[in-house]
Amino acid sequence: MSSDSINSEALFKCRRCGACCKGYGGTYVTDRDIRLISRYIGSTSQIFVDQYCKLSGNKPMLTQRKDSYCIFWNDLCTIHPVKPLMCRKWPFLESILADANNWLIMADSCPGIKTDISTDTLKKFVKQMILHNWNVEP
Numbered sequence: 094m095s096s097d098s099i100n101s102e103a104l105f106k107c108r109r110c111g112a113c114c115k116g117y118g119g120t121y122v123t124d125r126d127i128r129l130i131s132r133y134i135g136s137t138s139q140i141f142v143d144q145y146c147k148l149s150g151n152k153p154m155l156t157q158r159k160d161s162y163c164i165f166w167n168d169l170c171t172i173h174p175v176k177p178l179m180c181r182k183w184p185f186l187e188s189i190l191a192d193a194n195n196w197l198i199m200a201d202s203c204p205g206i207k208t209d210i211s212t213d214t215l216k217k218f219v220k221q222m223i224l225h226n227w228n229v230e231p
């Protein structure tokens with residue numbers, strides 16, 4: 094990465110508050126997520142999907158408990174090493190970075206998202222993300 098590249102920490106630093114693990118926005122799991130998480134919890138993909146996911150259309154997403162927290166939340170993420178791609182990429186998701194307004198809206202619910210950055214910085218970061226195929230580099 095070039096020396097004038099923007100480090101992701103300039104835009105976001107997780108405060109470990111757990112707010113993003115609560116609510117009904119939906120944490121989708123990819124086929125790879127399913128394989129890794131089911132192995133991590135000592136289960137099979139089918140049992141994992143049956144017991145820990147619900148379908149949204151035909152896409153599986155993690156279920157929430159009655160208190161609306163993710164089923165894997167227990168003061169911290171209990172599957173942190175294999176948490177879903179969505180959770181690992183947050184908040185650097187294409188849908189959020191597509192529009193600077195989305196970034197600011199999400200900052201209302203995620204205290205780790207920094208808002209004291211210019212739109213130009215955000216745009217430059219998006220270009221950088223596209224160049225790196227949306228992989229976040231620390």
Ligand code: SF4
Pocket residue numbers: 106107108109110111112113114183202203204205206
């Ligand atoms: S809401 Fe934001 S700051 Fe809080 S745990 Fe989630 S990512 Fe981190």
Ligand code: SF4
Pocket residue numbers: 113114115120155163164165166167169170171172173176177180
């Ligand atoms: S998998 Fe972990 S990081 Fe993702 S929503 Fe659930 S508790 Fe939070």
